[in-house]
Amino acid sequence: xxxxxxxxxxxxxxxxxxxxxxxxxxxxxxxxxxxxxxxxxxxxxxxxxxxxxxxxxxxxxxxxxxxxxxxxxxxxxxxxxxxxxxxxxxxxxxxxxxxxxxxxxxxxxxxxxxxxxxxxxxxxxxxxxxxxxxxxxxxxxxxxxxxxxxxxxxxxxxxxxxxxxxxxxxxxxxxxxxxxxxxxxxxxxxxxxxxxxxxxxxxxxxxxxxxxxxxxxxxxxxxxxxxxxxxxxxxxxxxxxxxxxxxxxxxxxxxxxxxxxxxxxxxxxxxxxxxxxxxxxxxxxxxxxxxxxxxxxx
Amino acid sequence: xxxxxxxxxxxxxxxxxxxxxxxxxxxxxxxxxxxxxxxxxxxxxxxxxxxxxxxxxxxxxxxxxxxxxxxxxxxxxxxxxxxxxxxxxxxxxxxxxxxxxxxxxxxxxxxxxxxxxxxxxxxxxxxxxxx
Numbered sequence: 398x399x400x401x402x403x404x405x406x407x408x409x410x411x412x413x414x415x416x417x418x419x420x421x422x423x424x425x426x427x428x429x430x431x432x433x434x435x436x437x438x439x440x441x442x443x444x445x446x447x448x449x450x451x452x453x454x455x456x457x458x459x460x461x462x463x464x465x466x467x468x469x470x471x472x473x474x475x476x477x478x479x480x481x482x483x484x485x486x487x488x489x490x491x492x493x494x495x496x497x498x499x500x501x502x503x504x505x506x507x508x509x510x511x512x513x514x515x516x517x518x519x520x521x522x523x524x525x526x527x528x529x530x531x532x533x534x535x536x537x538x539x540x541x542x543x544x545x546x547x548x549x550x551x552x553x554x555x556x557x558x559x560x561x562x563x564x565x566x567x568x569x570x571x572x573x574x575x576x577x578x579x580x581x582x583x584x585x586x587x588x589x590x591x592x593x594x595x596x597x598x599x600x601x602x603x604x605x606x607x608x609x610x611x612x613x614x615x616x617x618x619x620x621x622x623x624x625x626x627x628x629x630x631x632x633x634x635x636x637x638x639x640x641x642x643x644x645x646x647x648x649x650x651x652x653x654x655x656x657x658x659x660x661x662x663x664x665x666x667x668x669x670x671x672x673x674x675x676x677x678x679x680x681x682x683x684x685x686x687x688x689x690x691x692x693x694x695x
Numbered sequence: 696x697x698x699x700x701x702x703x704x705x706x707x708x709x710x711x712x713x714x715x716x717x718x719x720x721x722x723x724x725x726x727x728x729x730x731x732x733x734x735x736x737x738x739x740x741x742x743x744x745x746x747x748x749x750x751x752x753x754x755x756x757x758x759x760x761x762x763x764x765x766x767x768x769x770x771x772x773x774x775x776x777x778x779x780x781x782x783x784x785x786x787x788x789x790x791x792x793x794x795x796x797x798x799x800x801x802x803x804x805x806x807x808x809x810x811x812x813x814x815x816x817x818x819x820x821x822x823x824x825x826x
Contacts, residue, residue: 469722470716470722470799472761476762476763476802477812478771478812552767666770677740677741679759679761680719680761687792690793
């Protein structure tokens with residue numbers, strides 16, 4: 398028996414040694430929008446000079462300015478080092494994360510439009526009834542950018558990858574969940590088990606980690622997706638400090654065709670700081686007490 | 696044209712904050728406070744600065760001021776000690792909608808005018824490097 402375990406461990410360690418190393422602390426902060434701006438239609442890549450110019454233009458607008466009218470009652474993000482111009486950003490020539498000549502998310506199907514309209518109608522007039530009516534990120538449950546696919550947020554766009562035999566774990570700084578991805582050829586969960594982050598299973602194709610995710614819920618749609626979203630993510634380390642992250646989203650009830658986006662990540666110095674969102678979430682009670690005060694004043 | 700480009704950029708980049716600030720704070724209740732720091736909650740999703748502010752009648756009132764996530768400042772070496780207890784600060788912002796002595800600190804400065812914290816720039820944030 399002991400010998401059998403020894404052989405298993407030996408095999409597992411050997412297999413692990415041959416897998417590419419994606420470990421590190423990464424940032425996916427970027428100046429590249431998900432969808433290509435209309436004035437760049439058909440132009441998938443900048444020249445290096447244009448990319449530099451674009452970055453200068455984007456970073457020249459502070460979050461304070463980008464927040465627009467919301468900034469009236471917001472703190473100045475630059476004071477807290479949360480502005481995009483204050484963080485490290487990976488280099489890329491892409492004009493949009495979405496690849497291909499169009500660079501846009503395909504239009505929502507009529508079914509997806511109806512789903513979104515029904516959801517909005519159900520919440521209309523009830524947004525402040527209870528904590529359960531507030532967005533998941535305001536409740537510190539999951540963050541809107543956590544995905545999968547994992548998208549950059551407005552700030553703290555950092556994540557850590559840790560590998561062990563049979564598993565890859567990904568911790569995103571926003572806001573606390575670790576994705577534990579088996580790479581042991583195990584099958585997806587049964588179709589009746591649904592999770593906020595879906596069910597991810599990974600395998601290696603050469604130097605690329607391919608992660609297949611299904612079993613989503615209908616509670617945190619990604620750009621209008623349904624619980625039947627099928628997501629394929631690809632992670633490939635280009636050099637010591639650069640990762641190419643790609644995802645393809647396929648959901649026939651939402652989009653007429655699958656679409657693919659690519660992001661370049663770069664390494665940042667650690668450690669990754671714990672976000673611990675829930676314990677200090679005074680904003681949620683303040684928001685609800687504000688709504689109660691507004692009702693009393695009516 | 697410049698305005699159109701700026702608008703496109705604004706709509707294309709993520710701007711979402713943790714919560715809807717307009718739901719928590721009241722634009723019709725601007726505040727300007729000067730007070731002494733009594734406590735700093737260096738926490739997520741938002742930091743909170745506690746101050747004792749003296750009103751026009753000389754009465755001291757305790758206020759709590761909401762600010763940003765401390766993670767980025769921690770990464771740049773700023774800790775709780777960046778704002779010592781007893782610091783004399785000035786807060787401009789808006790009061791909570793429920794009328795309590797809580798507010799958002801739109802700008803927060805030391806009494807001598809220096810802004811608090813200020814993250815500075817990280818290596819690699821130089822636009823010239825982004826290609």
